[in-house]
Amino acid sequence: MSSLSRRSFLGAATTFGLAARAAGAATAGTPAAPAGAPKFGAALPLTGAYALEGDEALRGVLLAIEQVNAQGGIGGKPIALAQADMPSQSAAAGAVNGLISGAHANILFGSGTSALSYPATAAAELAQTPFIELTAPADGIMTRGFKFLLRTGPTTNMTGNLAAATIQARFAGRRLGLLFNTGATGGAIAAAAIAALATAKVPVTLSAGYPEDAADLYEQTGRMMRAKVDVLLHAAGPDDVLAFFQAMKVLNWTPGTLIGCGPGYELRDTAQALGNPLEGTLVIAAPFYPGEAGRIASAYEARFAVKPRSAQSCTAYVGAKLVFDTLNAAGADPSKLLAMMRKLNLPFGALANGFGASFDNTGQNTASFVTLQRWRNGTLIPA
Structure with missing residues (x-):
């Protein structure tokens, strides 16, 4: 056991992260979308101490993109995703700014972990670019009065x-x-x-x-x-x-x-x-692929050749899919995204993992939640 460490986890994370990026996630070199169209960027730790969390969140976003693109994309155009690695707090702002200035992203996803969410979301706020926090749960992330930040997943307070x-x-x-x-x-x-x-x-x-x-x-x-x-x-x-x-x-x-x-x-x-x-x-x-989310778990295993590693990928999938669906309802206009999401009133159970969608005045989805689970035979089940 003494030889077990995060490094043993990161080998798998790096391997599958590279596979995910090679399998179709666009980079900053992707041809620019038409003016006014949504251009997505993901700021996540893909190397470094938090790489496993970041890679798992990325997989959820990629699965959501795959599903939406199979259904016609957004406004009839396929979704492309620019990625930026933020391996540390000091790299977070640069990653976000690179997505905005280099890849021209006008909607950002993150962050894999709370420590990196603080600087990443601050950089996006300064640039007045919508940032959708998918998985980082620390309560303080949402208490800074930011106008361009929404969080779709649960909180440490929950x-x-x-x-x-x-x-x-x-x-x-x-x-x-x-x-x-x-x-x-x-x-x-x-x-x-x-x-x-x-x-x-x-x-x-x-x-x-x-x-x-x-x-x-x-x-x-x-x-x-x-x-x-x-x-x-x-x-x-x-x-x-x-x-x-x-x-x-x-x-x-x-x-x-x-x-x-x-x-x-x-x-x-x-x-x-x-x-x-x-x-x-x-x-x-957060719920580990419950009920209806079983189909997402199957898609995960087909795409990445392993079973889902944590609920982070499911939580990220649900949040990203909510953004894509809202944009389709908004006529693919990124300027309408935050206002439309703030007006959502979807009850618990409306989303694939049991979440709903209802955002309070801080931008937190109060219809997300955590549950009590138990490890049985290598799987998390309700306790």
């Missing part, structure tokens, strides 16, 4: 609130621990959970944060063990999930119940890396 409600309903009276990385997503989930637990007057026996790039979690895990934590809520990315399970193995300790939040716990790659130790772990995340 995750934290469901975690607190689950603990209150199912595990009341047990010794509760909260372990989290202090990154943009993990820290926001923890803050939301702590606030909700305090409101519900559910005591937390021990809370411990650690840097997102922590090399190991032996010290924090040992503290949870010594505190006799029985129910542990862990907000983590891919690396720190592996580090936590490695620490539990070395210390020969596991909590009675583990509730995982954050991108690390929803990855099929995590289940493949950990195997049986992850079996039965509860996970709070």
Whole structure:
């Protein structure tokens, strides 16, 4: 286990990311669309620490493009997508500006992860270019008063609130621990959970944060063990999930119940890396290809030769498809997109993964949600 790391995940992400781009995603060299036509760009981490999350979101966008193009595209023209890699926060603004000035994109998708969404969406706002945040969940992304930003997916507040409600309903009276990385997503989930637990007057026996790039979690895990934590809520990315399970193995300790939040716990790659130790772990995340979304999962497997790796691709597909459908209803006029999306009032269940579409005054889709799931035989199922 000690040899398992994000690098082992990134090999697959890079391989399939290159395949996706070679399979038909247009780049900045694509011939310019007619003036006034929608020109799409995607700013995602396709290399670097967040490449797996970015590549999975890209796959969802590509599947949505494939479906819409098969149905005639937008305004009778096929959708092309320019891509820009933003491997780090310092590269985010340049990626966005390159899509706008170089590829002439007038509608942007992102961001794969919250840490990169902050600078990417700020750059788009400065350029007054619509940015549709598909998957990055941190609450603070939407609290800056931006006019050109909408988010179609769920928030860290939704995750934290469901975690607190689950603990209150199912595990009341047990010794509760909260372990989290202090990154943009993990820290926001923890803050939301702590606030909700305090409101519900559910005591937390021990809370411990650690840097997102922590090399190991032996010290924090040992503290949870010594505190006799029985129910542990862990907000983590891919690396720190592996580090936590490695620490539990070395210390020969596991909590009675583990509730995982954050991108690390929803990855099929995590289940493949950990195997049986992850079996039965509860996970709070966006729906993993439920019901009608099964057809999207089938298209995913046909396109990329593997099963979907996380709910991020499904969430990204649903958000991108909503944009494309709205543009078709707007006569393919990109200047009408944001206003029309803000007027949407689609009920829960209207979209393929069970989401609806209803945007509040911050630009957040309040009809998106997360659910309680469980790992069973390498698949996330409702809990």
